[in-house]
Amino acid sequence: MVVVIVEFRINRRSGVPAFQQIVQQTKQALRLGVLVPGDRLPTAKDVAEVSAVNPNTTLKAYRELEREGLVEPRPGQGTFVRRTLARPSASTDSPLYGQLVAWVSRAAEAGLEQEDVVALVASAMEKQYTAGTETAVTTTRSTGG
Incomplete structure (x- = not known):
């Protein structure tokens, strides 16, 4: 059996609820x-110890992932990826x-900060993904004068 370590990083300043961050990161x-x-997700207790979130927060995230058909709980064993x-072209x-x-490296070298990137x-x-599906809204800027 291969052990995969997934460490959730909770950003308390993001405004995104912790359970949603766990869902997104998963x-x-x-x-x-x-x-x-077949991979087993970390237990709610393990996530609580590492990420300082309430175990119920992790369980809520896992229930959402289960609802979406991505994971399945196995009583007494844990929660497993279903x-x-x-996609092959999206792997690391x-x-x-x-x-x-390489592009992100060039952007950093050009002085762009993470938020800019x-x-x-x-x-x-x-x-790219919304071309032709939305209505443009135009604004005018007063130059004062």
Whole structure:
């Protein structure tokens, strides 16, 4: 049996509830192929000790993941990954990932901060994935005068 260590990082300043952060991070691990069907998620007690969240918070996240069909609880054994979200071209060993890492490095070298990079990536994603599906809103700026 392969042991996969998943460590949830809870950002208390993000405004996103802790259980939702656990759901998002689990989905990210599923998309990247870090977690695969059959892997056991950490126990609620383990997550509580490492991340300083109430065990019920983790259980709430796991119930949400179960509702979505991604994990399944096995009484007395734990919670196990049921299905993956991974695509070969989205794994951390794909050429696309390597290109993205190189681009992020160039952005940092150019003086961009993490928030700048996130804003650029979000803008590019929005442009790519919502093209033609939204109504443009225009604003005018007064130059005073």
